[in-house]
Amino acid sequence: MSIFTQLAKSVYSPKDMALFRFQKIGKTILYIMLLCLITTIPRTFFYGSFIQDSVSMVNQAIEKDLPDFKIENGELKADIEQPIQKEEGDALFVFDPNTTDIETYKNKTGLFILKDKVVSIGNGQTQTYSYNDLLGTSLEKKDLQDFISVFDSIYPILLAVIGVLVYLFQLFITFLGITLLAFIGSAMSGQRKLSYKQVWTL
Incomplete structure (x- = not known):
């Protein structure tokens, strides 16, 4: 058999x-x-499918919602005066190159891209990542878009x-x-x- x-x-x-x-x-x-x-x-x-959809959402957010930016010497620089906020359900996305703290959003859940760090808040826990720890060099908006393009090309692998x-x-x-x-x-x-x-x- x-x-x-x-x-x-x-x-x-x-x-x-x-x-x-x-x-x-x-x-x-x-x-x-x-x-x-x-x-x-x-x-x-x-x-x-979950990974591809997530990357696609990030790519759309970078292209449509974020201005040109550059991370250099541990600092985020972008030519905006007001923070960019996007809320989906209970999650909040904030892009603010002009502040270093999240006191305004301390009771929120989401991802916060600030002047000197990225902060993730979820399930009552706060994770903080400074740009100096995350990056060994400078990073621009175009670099992220190029990385996503590479990801799309190696997705089958x-x-x-x-x-x-x-x-x-x-x-x-x-x-x-x-x-x-x-x-x-x-x-x-x-x-x-x-x-x-x-x-x-x-």
């Missing part, structure tokens, strides 16, 4: 599933790998890498879970005297 036939029978035939315990463990491992692959594909596209990582993680978790359940199952098999291998294969 091929692993594809086995997959089909496992959906509707418990009797055939009980016979799987007599097959070689290598075939069972292939079967598990196939199941993990099937569950990985939609998850990979979900993660990839990135999607493949994400898929491999998700698949390997799924395999690890699945094999770990099966191994633990097999130990428990063999200990509880009672008079049936099922071997550890048979329980693992089941």
